[in-house]
Amino acid sequence: MRIGELSERTGIPRRLLRYYEEQGLITPERCENGYRSYDERLVDRVQQIRGLLDAGLPTRIIKQILPCLDGPGTIHFPDPTPEMLTTLELELDRMTRRIDCLARNRDAIAAYLEVVRGDGPSVGDARSVEA
Amino acid sequence: MRIGELSERTGIPRRLLRYYEEQGLITPERCENGYRSYDERLVDRVQQIRGLLDAGLPTRIIKQILPCLDGPGTIHFPDPTPEMLTTLELELDRMTRRIDCLARNRDAIAAYLEVVRGDGPSVGDARSVEA
DNA sequence: TCGAACCCTCACATTGATGTGAAGGTCAAG
């Protein structure tokens, strides 16, 4: 498919699809006329990228971890250098911390909302967190 | 305490502490001489801000949700306009999706790492290229 | 009294993720 269709199917602006390519996150084929040609599988891939981006990971990290997330059974390791493994470990850790922080704060907000809309009992206490 | 001490205790550069203030996330007092004077509680507060920032929330959102996360017991609801509640609901939703996405990808990475190390070297293509 | 170590404001630079528009090629349908 061409960029327009991929854009529509994923909800990602064309501009960003080109940007992700520029960042090395996806590498569509080219038709004779120079148009980008996207494989079906890139629909999922692009959405995964968006998810990670939304989750706060920078493209350069995403680029590194994407190869490990290929498919359910299709895991092929791209020659993991120890350096890369370290990066992954590190990022794994960051992600966990990020998740914890987000979860704690989300829970606090949820609690707050619950209290505010008379849902719960009287005065509540939504304790939360930090890094 | 002054900005230097807060910076040291939180690990946040002075520059950012001033930036957070500029963004309305914190509002330290001022001494006679114009120096910023930070309350003890701001140590936690600042770390909470960092956590949220790291988690991908922009300052303008953080500014909105911070009042709901004040302290242990000290929760005072600031006249929740329906508009604000909507924002919170929305952000709550985003956070949940973000968490899910992060968790999925983190698990995938964790699984990958687990396979790569120790466990049997069977699947995949192990190329040995060198740069 | 001097210097070191703080603090201030101002303001420009940078990076990452985007928006937007110009100038132009391709292609199917009227």
Add this chain to the structure above:
DNA sequence: CTTGACCTTCACATCAATGTGAGGGTTCGA
């Protein structure tokens, strides 16, 4: 053949989060 809807590249604009440094005041100990 022309028009409109695609596509291309290029390049400048923007926004948030930071870095960095200039120019200058304050405080404190030697």
